[in-house]
Amino acid sequence: MKKYDLVIKNGTVVFPYHGETRCEIGIKSGSIACISDEIDANLAEEVLDAKGKYVFPAAIDSHYHVGIYRPHSEDAESESRTALVGGVGTIISYFRTGHHYLNKTGPYREILPEVLSLSQGHFYTDYCYHIAPMTADQLDEVQWMVEQAGIASFKFYMFYKGLTLAADSTHGSQYTMTENYDLGHLYELMTRVSVMAEKYRHVGRISLSLHCENPELIRVFIERVKQEGLTGLKAYSEARPPLTEKLSVHEAAILADATGCPINLLHLSSREALQAGIDARRNYPNHDIKLEVTLHHLALDYEELDRKGIGMKGKVNPPIRTKEHSEFLWEGIRKGHVDTVVSDHACCGEEHKKKGIWESLPGFGGSSILYPILLSEGAHKRKIPLHRIAELVSANPAKIFGLYPKKGSIMIGSDADFTIIDMNVEKTVTAEELLSAQDHTPFEGFIAKGWSTQTIVRGKVMFDNGKVTQEKCGQFIKRPIALHYKSEEEGK
Numbered sequence: 001m002k003k004y005d006l007v008i009k010n011g012t013v014v015f016p017y018h019g020e021t022r023c024e025i026g027i028k029s030g031s032i033a034c035i036s037d038e039i040d041a042n043l044a045e046e047v048l049d050a051k052g053k054y055v056f057p058a059a060i061d062s063h064y065h066v067g068i069y070r071p072h073s074e075d076a077e078s079e080s081r082t083a084l085v086g087g088v089g090t091i092i093s094y095f096r097t098g099h100h101y102l103n104k105t106g107p108y109r110e111i112l113p114e115v116l117s118l119s120q121g122h123f124y125t126d127y128c129y130h131i132a133p134m135t136a137d138q139l140d141e142v143q144w145m146v147e148q149a150g151i152a153s154f155k156f157y158m159f160y161k162g163l164t165l166a167a168d169s170t171h172g173s174q175y176t177m178t179e180n181y182d183l184g185h186l187y188e189l190m191t192r193v194s195v196m197a198e199k200y201r202h203v204g205r206i207s208l209s210l211h212c213e214n215p216e217l218i219r220v221f222i223e224r225v226k227q228e229g230l231t232g233l234k235a236y237s238e239a240r241p242p243l244t245e246k247l248s249v250h251e252a253a254i255l256a257d258a259t260g261c262p263i264n265l266l267h268l269s270s271r272e273a274l275q276a277g278i279d280a281r282r283n284y285p286n287h288d289i290k291l292e293v294t295l296h297h298l299a300l301d302y303e304e305l306d307r308k309g310i311g312m313k314g315k316v317n318p319p320i321r322t323k324e325h326s327e328f329l330w331e332g333i334r335k336g337h338v339d340t341v342v343s344d345h346a347c348c349g350e351e352h353k354k355k356g357i358w359e360s361l362p363g364f365g366g367s368s369i370l371y372p373i374l375l376s377e378g379a380h381k382r383k384i385p386l387h388r389i390a391e392l393v394s395a396n397p398a399k400i401f402g403l404y405p406k407k408g409s410i411m412i413g414s415d416a417d418f419t420i421i422d423m424n425v426e427k428t429v430t431a432e433e434l435l436s437a438q439d440h441t442p443f444e445g446f447i448a449k450g451w452s453t454q455t456i457v458r459g460k461v462m463f464d465n466g467k468v469t470q471e472k473c474g475q476f477i478k479r480p481i482a483l484h485y486k487s488e489e490e491g492k
């Protein structure tokens with residue numbers, strides 16, 4: 001038996017918070033065992049030559065919706081496969097009870113084991129879940145979820161309040177399968193999460209993620225858009241304008257401050273939304289607020305998509321905005337305001353996108369182009385340093401969601417999760433090459449420069465030059481890791 005299972009030779013390694021270094025990496029039993037200027041190839045069972053390429057930490061795509069519109073196990077298989085294409089080694093997926101997903105409600109003590117059994121053996125990447133407590137009873141399961149089930153992050157949807165309170169209120173409660181899903185519920189949830197965050201502050205971060213859009217304003221703006229007869233993605237953006245995000249961000253920040261709950265503001269799509277997040281941090285300097293943006297809000301604009309006739313294939317919440325907004329998001333990355341970049345991946349076939357503006361389902365996939373878009377639009381075009389990109393998609397999500405330093409880190413003992421990148425490969429995005437079950441992509445025709453040639457999960461080369469090369473071996477990771485995985489010393 002040789003000293004290393006795999007050695008990555010001749011590459012330039014991108015260390016988060018540090019920079020690029022020419023070095024070689026030895027991997028044993030799925031972990032990083034050696035980082036050295038040179039490792040003898042004879043010590044390795046297998047050698048991966050990364051000459052002329054960059055060795056990045058595999059991405060942690062921390063915003064995903066496995067199973068939202070398709071059977072859970074099937075979706076886990078195809079959508080963790082597409083993640084490998086984008087250099088992703090770990091998926092953190094959202095789950096909630098109510099309409100879509102498993103289409104049921106009840107205690108998470110019963111439903112979460114079901115989700116985990118539907119997941120087991122079906123992921124190519126490692127995976128975790130963020131959970132949205134929707135009912136009053138589920139609020140009392142937060143402690144159990146953290147301490148027993150390995151859930152370190154929760155979610156609240158600000159705009160579902162409208163679905164509960166809609167004039168057609170039966171429809172609303174049918175959607176969330178809950179009552180009183182409002183700011184009162186949010187306050188109760190933040191109180192519960194805050195207690196856990198305080199109790200486990202020394203082992204890892206426990207937090208609440210928020211989808212910030214205000215439903216009362218959306219109701220009014222939808223009416224206006226209908227009266228004005230607007231069409232396309234422009235209409236959808238104007239029906240849910242940036243003001244609705246700004247208002248919700250401030251509401252969330254006020255309640256987070258009152259309860260001491262660490263929060264993550266998800267998919268800030270516009271100048272107003274990101275600025276509100278930045279202002280909230282400034283207003284509450286001692287407060288723990290993280291800011292997320294998505295690939296599609298960075299790289300797409302509705303004017304171009306409408307010109308191309310993409311239609312509702314580009315429908316997503318919050319909506320795609322204009323170039324002016326995406327430039328502000330890039331500026332937020334450059335200035336260090338943005339903590340994470342994600343795909344908000346939700347596999348949604350074209351059949352669900354043909355029912356007009358209001359009835360078509362929101363969301364689409366993008367995990368397969370997480371690194372490619374950031375490298376192309378960020379590193380090549382806007383000169384954002386490579387280590388900063390590794391922080392946005394790997395090290396920061398690992399820290400924020402309680403996975404660090406098992407994931408998101410290139411250190412001895414960390415999981416050997418990498419993606420090897422050829423910065424010079426230029427390709428046009430097509431739905432076929434992304435290996436997803438989704439039969440279209442709003443990124444179709446987008447030219448990206450900088451693609452993964454290999455993606456490695458715990459030392460296994462899962463993806464190699466366009467092909468998946470290994471069986472599914474993804475593991476569920478309990479978080480925060482320091483609470484659920486005792487070190488060998490402590491175990492003795």
Ligand SMILES: [Zn+2]
Nearest residue numbers: 063064065344
């Ligand atoms: Zn989402």
